[in-house]
Amino acid sequence: MIAEVIIDISNDEVxxxxxxxxxxxxxxxxxxxxxxxxxxxxxxxxxxxxSSEFAGKLKDIGEVLDESVISGGLIALMDFMTYKYNLxxxxxxxxxxxxxxxxxxxxxxxxxxxxxxxxxPYETILSGIRKTQxxxxxxxxxxxxxxxxxxxxxxxxxxxxNTLIKKNFLTVTDMPVRREPRGDSHEDRVFELSDxxxxxxxxxxxxxxxxxxxxxxxxxxxxxxxxxxxxxxxKGKTAIMLVPEISLTAQFYxxxxxxxxxDVAIIxxxxxxxxxxxxxxxxxxxxxxxxxxxxxxxxAPLENIGVVIIDEEHDGSYISESNPRYDAKEVAAFRAEHDxxxxxxxxATPSVDTYYAVKKGVYKLLRMPNRINKKCLPDIEIVDMCxxxxxxxxxxxxxxxxxxxxxxxxxGNQAMIYLNRRGYSSxxxxxxxxxxxxxxxxxxxxxxxxEEDKLKCHYCGxxxxxxxxxxxxxxxxxxxxxxxxxxxxxxxxxxxxxxxILRMDNDxxxxxxxxxxxxxxxxxxxxxxxVGTQMIAKGHDFSDVTLVGILDADMSLYFSDYRSNxxxxxxxxxxxxxxxxxKKGGAVVLQTYVPSHYVFRLAKRYDYEGFYDxxxxxxxxxxxxxxxxxxxxxxxxxxxxxxxxxxxxxxNDIKAFAAKNPAYFVYLNAMRSPVTRIQSKYRYQILMRIKxxxxxxxxIQNIYILxxxxxxxxxxxxxxxxxxxxx
Ligand code: ADP
Ligand code: ZN
Ligand code: ZN
Numbered sequence: 001m002i003a004e005v006i007i008d009i010s011n012d013e014v015x016x017x018x019x020x021x022x023x024x025x026x027x028x029x030x031x032x033x034x035x036x037x038x039x040x041x042x043x044x045x046x047x048x049x050x051s052s053e054f055a056g057k058l059k060d061i062g063e064v065l066d067e068s069v070i071s072g073g074l075i076a077l078m079d080f081m082t083y084k085y086n087l088x089x090x091x092x093x094x095x096x097x098x099x100x101x102x103x104x105x106x107x108x109x110x111x112x113x114x115x116x117x118x119x120x121p122y123e124t125i126l127s128g129i130r131k132t133q134x135x136x137x138x139x140x141x142x143x144x145x146x147x148x149x150x151x152x153x154x155x156x157x158x159x160x161x162n163t164l165i166k167k168n169f170l171t172v173t174d175m176p177v178r179r180e181p182r183g184d185s186h187e188d189r190v191f192e193l194s195d196x197x198x199x200x201x202x203x204x205x206x207x208x209x210x211x212x213x214x215x216x217x218x219x220x221x222x223x224x225x226x227x228x229x230x231x232x233x234x235k236g237k238t239a240i241m242l243v244p245e246i247s248l249t250a251q252f253y254x255x256x257x258x259x260x261x262x263d264v265a266i267i268x269x270x271x272x273x274x275x276x277x278x279x280x281x282x283x284x285x286x287x288x289x290x291x292x293x294x295x296x297x298x299x300a301p302l303e304n305i306g307v308v309i310i311d312e313e314h315d316g317s318y319i320s321e322s323n324p325r326y327d328a329k330e331v332a333a334f335r336a337e338h339d340x341x342x343x344x345x346x347x348a349t350p351s352v353d354t355y356y357a358v359k360k361g362v363y364k365l366l367r368m369p370n371r372i373n374k375k376c377l378p379d380i381e382i383v384d385m386c387x388x389x390x391x392x393x394x395x396x397x398x399x400x401x402x403x404x405x406x407x408x409x410x411x412g413n414q415a416m417i418y419l420n421r422r423g424y425s426s427x428x429x430x431x432x433x434x435x436x437x438x439x440x441x442x443x444x445x446x447x448x449x450x451e452e453d454k455l456k457c458h459y460c461g462x463x464x465x466x467x468x469x470x471x472x473x474x475x476x477x478x479x480x481x482x483x484x485x486x487x488x489x490x491x492x493x494x495x496x497x498x499x500x501i502l503r504m505d506n507d508x509x510x511x512x513x514x515x516x517x518x519x520x521x522x523x524x525x526x527x528x529x530x531v532g533t534q535m536i537a538k539g540h541d542f543s544d545v546t547l548v549g550i551l552d553a554d555m556s557l558y559f560s561d562y563r564s565n566x567x568x569x570x571x572x573x574x575x576x577x578x579x580x581x582x583k584k585g586g587a588v589v590l591q592t593y594v595p596s597h598y599v600f601r602l603a604k605r606y607d608y609e610g611f612y613d614x615x616x617x618x619x620x621x622x623x624x625x626x627x628x629x630x631x632x633x634x635x636x637x638x639x640x641x642x643x644x645x646x647x648x649x650x651x652n653d654i655k656a657f658a659a660k661n662p663a664y665f666v667y668l669n670a671m672r673s674p675v676t677r678i679q680s681k682y683r684y685q686i687l688m689r690i691k692x693x694x695x696x697x698x699x700i701q702n703i704y705i706l707x708x709x710x711x712x713x714x715x716x717x718x719x720x721x722x723x724x725x726x727x
Pocket of ligand 3: 439440441442457458459460461462679
């Protein structure tokens with residue numbers, strides 16, 4: 001048998017398929033060791049065939065490490081991703097396996113387990129113990145109904161255990177232990193479905209293809225997902241559900257475990273290497289047929305998928321922005337189609353792209369316009385912060401929000417305060433000379449973090465000592481920039497000294513289970529106020545939250561990005577949706593300096609359709625997605641001139657290509673990137689917008705080729721399609 005092997009070396013020259021001789025019982029998807037350039041390297045068998053054009057010259061596969069760890073569906077996906085995102089095959093394969101499995105850094109965990117010697121009758125063992133040793137008898141009796149881990153037994157019985165092992169009455173074996181991710185299972189509540197839910201479940205189960213479930217926050221989308229999954233599992237199929245944040249996986253894991261028990265596995269990058277390996281192994285061995293997770297769970301080793309669900313489909317986190325770059329929604333669509341599964345995208349605020357695809361007939365639209373049990377969506381009150389300032393209030397909270405907060409606390413309810421900026425102050429500036437503290441590696445101002453008393457770069461993570469005098473002019477007159485979540489907590493502590501306040505942002509959740517600890521403390525009402533960035537906006541279901549405060553709602557409005565209106569509308573609706581989810585009802589106070597902006601007016605009315613119509617018209621006129629595809633070739637290098645020259649060369653090539661295909665290029669230009677340097681690398685970009693029609697894939701393939709044509713030393717070139725951010 002001939003095996004086609006992908007070598008586990010990430011390098012353009014090796015990015016090919018190599019043929020090897022293999023044993024007749026070799027299986028596709030196996031991880032193997034093969035001889036390669038006089039070395040033994042790891043590789044993956046992606047295909048088997050009877051003959052090879054290199055027959056006679058082929059080497060033999062050395063060793064099979066694991067059989068069939070990559071399913072046929074995932075091998076087909078590798079081809080799709082290699083083409084679509086211009087990736088190396090091996091970089092795609094790496095997404096499929098637990099990160100530490102390669103190189104054998106993680107294995108099945110085994111612990112010593114003690115049982116009664118199975119070859120000795122129970123009575124023989126008992127009668128072999130002297131009457132003067134009651135502890136020994138007790139130990140033996142305790143093992144009659146089943147074994148126990150050696151460590152636990154030793155804790156209970158001390159050296160008695162070893163004595164009995166020596167007498168050969170007990171046998172020690174190695175027992176695999178499952179490293180189970182944290183998550184107490186939840187009591188299952190099976191509801192009578194609402195009419196809307198019933199219709200949606202029915203349509204999905206009896207249909208096929210792609211669906212958009214457009215349901216307002218609190219309309220009960222989760223129950224729809226669970227019923228559809230239940231149906232798939234009953235039919236012997238498997239299911240994947242993606243959620244946008246690691247912090248949300250815990251909540252869904254609990255719910256799902258309550259209903260599906262051990263049939264659920266969870267996958268995300270916040271798990272320990274061991275946990276991830278064990279969950280992945282359970283899926284591979286078909287011990288779990290339902291997978292919940294963040295973006296990377298889309299690569300779970302499932303076969304025969306019946307349903308793929310992407311909750312909060314509008315969320316930007318489904319797009320991987322670093323190498324390997326991919327869009328989990330497109331990957332999901334591929335897997336669903338490959339396995340004949342239904343694809344469900346769910347959201348209260350679908351992305352403009354998806355809704356446009358609905359209008360074009362790509363997705364079937366299912367709507368759930370009401371909250372469960374006829375609960376109202378919370379009332380959104382818009383507060384004009386210019387007016388507050390005119391009236392002499394320069395504080396963080398408007399009078400209205402302060403009043404509402406104090407009432408909420410008085411009533412014993414909880415509040416969430418949203419501000420999408422972490423740290424204490426967005427920059428530190430000298431009032432005397434205008435000096436701004438900047439990162440030494442990036443062209444970006446540093447954020448002050450008061451808890452660590454450090455200046456931090458939000459692009460590269462580097463930390464610097466805080467300054468109390470200006471390094472340029474020695475003035476002590478420093479000015480702080482816009483406030484961040486740390487400062488919000490501090491000010492709230494002053495205004496409401498008795499309130500217990502939690503903060504959730506990238507800084508407080510960096511440790512393992514960090515999200516989970518904060519959320520479960522808030523859930524258990526160990527705190528009154530939760531302050532946080534967009535992490536708190538998504539999907540969380542807290543029954544005692546009756547007030548949501550949005551500070552600086554304008555922040556996302558002024559990013560120079562064609563999606564800034566869309567993002568703001570989504571964020572406002574999502575954050576607002578956290579309030580009043582149970583009987584108590586809720587209110588939202590939204591603080592802005594531009595209260596009449598249409599995004600806020602439509603968000604206040606929860607008018608998604610109105611927003612979509614306005615937005616899509618604007619995009620059509622200005623020729624932005626979904627009417628075009630944005631392509632950016634990002635060129636970076638530690639030498640400014642080298643990066644610039646490389647960018648110029650690529651630009652000229654693309655310009656010549658565009659001149660031959662003028663109908664497709666709506667826009668083409670080259671420039672320094674808005675952030676000119678990150679991690680000591682100078683950055684240039686070639687930006688284009690390409691007409692979004694059937695031929696765009698061909699055009700993009702040509703751009704990949706032109707951008708990758710000249711391999712220059714010390715210059716890195718990346719081509720991104722519809723990048724989430726253009727910094
Ligand atoms: P969404 O994801 O649409 O924002 P959820 O799925 O979180 O909404 O549902 C909101 C709340 O309604 C949850 O607390 C859920 O337990 C509850 N719920 C869902 N379906 C029903 C139902 N049919 N009857 C009663 N309560 C329900
Ligand atoms: Zn100064
Ligand atoms: Zn930096």
